Amino acid sequence: MRTIDLDTTELDPAEIITQGEASPLRLQRKGVDVGVLLPTSLYESLLRPDPEGMRPIVASLTRRTIVERADVFRKLAKYERDHPEDN
Numbered sequence: 001m002r003t004i005d006l007d008t009t010e011l012d013p014a015e016i017i018t019q020g021e022a023s024p025l026r027l028q029r030k031g032v033d034v035g036v037l038l039p040t041s042l043y044e045s046l047l048r049p050d051p052e053g054m055r056p057i058v059a060s061l062t063r064r065t066i067v068e069r070a071d072v073f074r075k076l077a078k079y080e081r082d083h084p085e086d087n
Contacts, residue, residue: 001023001024001025001026001036001073001074001076001077002019002023002024002025002026002077003025003026003027003028003077003080003081004016004019004025004026004027004028005028005029005030005031006027006028006029006034007029007030016037017037020037020038020039021039021040022039023039024036024037024038024039024042024073025037026073026074026077046066
């Protein structure tokens, strides 16, 4: 997940939104996370109720997988921030 520091970016808000339509963006101020900009389709998929008839264990695993992915994205963003020479 790409990180944008709102205090130092030279992008205007319209450019940030355009980039957020394609993939999630982490928004920071002074190095602290203040928000995440998600494409509408991803946001709506997080709000969508479990399909009718889905076994509870499958629904639980699906939700857990989404949370685990978020943790992986946070760790990747931290690595990118700490190792700019690799980007």
